[in-house]
Amino acid sequence: MSASVVDPAVKAQARELLNLIDASPSPWHAVATMETRLSMHGFRRLEECERWTLRSGGRCYVVRDDSSIIAFVVGAGALAETGFRIVGAHTDSPGLRVKPNGPNRAGRMARLGVEVYGGPILATFTDRDLSLAGRITLSNESGRLDTRLVDFDRPLVRLPNLAIHMNRKVNEEGLRLDKQKELPVILSVLEESLSPRDQFLELLSERLGCAPDTILSWDLNLYDTQKGAFWGPGDTFLADSQLDNLTSCHAALVALLDDAALNAESTAVCAFFDHEEIGSQSMKGADGRFLPDILERIAFGLKVDPEGYKRALACSFLVSADMAHAWQPNFPAAYEPDHHVIVNDGPVIKVNANLRYTSESVSEAIFMHLCERVDVPCQKYSHRTDIPCGSTIGPMASAGLGIRSVDVGSPMWAMHSIRESAGALDHTYMIKVLRCFFSSDVL
């Protein structure tokens, strides 16, 4: 395949990714979107508080607290001998979240106070057509608590830039935003009679079809309403929000739903966690019990004894999939000169001697071998030695389970911008490799 023109099958797969992102304006929506996709393919939802009985070929998924999801297909082989093939990724993206008492008055204006979630590039949130999406808990007519998803689905709030006439040095010094004073987003010009909180509750209740005074609490994410797009000659590039890391979730999901994974010997697992951007330490994060609990429950559900479960772990493998930094030629000083990663040149193996990434020579070689099997090129990334390196879910998930792991991802630009970009071809490459990972005898 040439990277200058994208063929229709590649474009269709990338289009599907953009559609998934556009239908998922918050991690809670991302899980709901993936849940719909899984149920369409015959996957059954399991509740953690119920008893599970599993059989080989069984397709199931578990959701923990609305924003982390683990889907699996029970392998045809004995679990103790064939183990788990796991792809891990994350459902959350950095951004801004509405504070509990967010609606506030500033002069004649109503604003929403926000808190920074993770490490977004704040300047990219200015002058965008922002909206709100997330989950709301309310007390319904029968006096019970009810948690519902909400999405305004149209531009609703905004963070207007200061005109250059009042910020003359913005192009020399960059846009700096004071997180406390300069991030609240504009909602409206206030009518004297209405408090900002009442106005906001009214908006929410209209959207949800409930009474304003039944709303108790919210998790609300600010998102960009601009839809995903292809760009570049031949439509080889993609732009959207949340490419980090819904790209990896989508690639893994497509691979899991392929016949090869649905009929594999090993148990194929997709584990998508919330809270990666804030360190993963939560009841549903990669540094918590979610993945170990579910793997153990799979073993129990198959009547595998404790030794059999440990044997299964010993022959398991984790591909931790998260995005990688592609080379941007305008900023050569930011990159390690001998590890330039190029968009549309294939999946990236991320290596860090201090194990901010889990890849080591053996797991690197396994992933390279998988790429070779399906004729996909691959690249290696090492961060500059003089800049601190990022991390992801791999190190925690692999340490918690004691299983071998590799950290990989598709190349992208502008990680943590509200509008990120990546390559269409890389997405197809990643799907191919993950499909082979679930089904091949390479391990």
Ligand code: CO
């Ligand atoms: Co990420």
